[in-house]
Amino acid sequence: GAVVSQHPSRVICKSGTSVKIECRSLDFQATTMFWYRQFPKKSLMLMATSNEGSKATYEQGVEKDKFLINHASLTLSTLTVTSAHPEDSSFYICSASQGSRSGYTFGSGTRLTVV
Amino acid sequence: GQNIDQPTEMTATEGAIVQINCTYQTSGFNGLFWYQQHAGEAPTFLSYNVLDGLEEKGRFSSFLSRSKGYSYLLLKELQMKDSASYLCAAPSGGYNKLIFGAGTRLAVHP
Numbered sequence: 001g002a003v004v005s006q007h008p009s010r011v012i013c014k015s016g017t018s019v020k021i022e023c024r025s026l027d028f029q030a031t032t033m034f035w036y037r038q039f040p041k042k043s044l045m046l047m048a049t050s051n052e053g054s055k056a057t058y059e060q061g062v063e064k065d066k067f068l069i070n071h072a073s074l075t076l077s078t079l080t081v082t083s084a085h086p087e088d089s090s091f092y093i094c095s096a097s098q099g100s101r102s103g104y105t106f107g108s109g110t111r112l113t114v115v
Numbered sequence: 116g117q118n119i120d121q122p123t124e125m126t127a128t129e130g131a132i133v134q135i136n137c138t139y140q141t142s143g144f145n146g147l148f149w150y151q152q153h154a155g156e157a158p159t160f161l162s163y164n165v166l167d168g169l170e171e172k173g174r175f176s177s178f179l180s181r182s183k184g185y186s187y188l189l190l191k192e193l194q195m196k197d198s199a200s201y202l203c204a205a206p207s208g209g210y211n212k213l214i215f216g217a218g219t220r221l222a223v224h225p
Contacts, residue, residue, distance in 0.1 A: 042218075043217045
């Protein structure tokens with residue numbers, strides 16, 4: 001079946017630095033990928049929709065200059081958390097779709113801790 | 116607009132049956148998903164309903180009523196490993212972005 005690889009699985013960084021998270025579709029082409037954020041004991045909150053070759057579409061309240069999304073190819077989308085702060089510490093998950101009826105495949109998630 | 120509601124927490128006994136309800140309001144309808152998520156892990160797919168009725172898949176079944184904007188996930192013969200969060204989700208909008216409900220944390224006890 002479809003596989004989405006997400007790296008790194010865990011990252012600890014210092015306040016003020018930037019962190020890049022990669023999401024790759026391994027055996028299919030993903031025109032659209034989605035980035036979610038999840039706080040402890042909460043559900044997945046959609047941050048943005050990443051489209052290959054065009055600008056990402058951000059959900060209301062998500063700072064596009066802070067969470068930079070690049071979808072340079074049909075198999076790779078990246079999320080860069082710029083100038084990270086402790087409040088950015090969270091679980092970030094990417095997802096790729098081959099069409100709504102085909103389902104959504106999730107990456108394994110990235111646990112970001114900003115110290 | 117879009118809104119997906121489900122209970123926050125439920126508890127059940129090992130071996131029992133539990134039903135987790137979900138009501139939804141979305142712009143357009145492209146089906147209703149159920150996912151299971153253990154703490155610190157990504158969600159795993161359980162079911163997808165696009166037509167009314169009950170779909171059974173082993174110990175898990177999912178029901179949909181489009182006219183009522185209602186779905187439920189039925190878990191039979193509960194096992195301790197079924198303790199997890201269960202997320203109701205629906206595609207919405209032009210890119211069919213998947214929107215999640217708040218999730219239901221199920222605790223199965225002996």
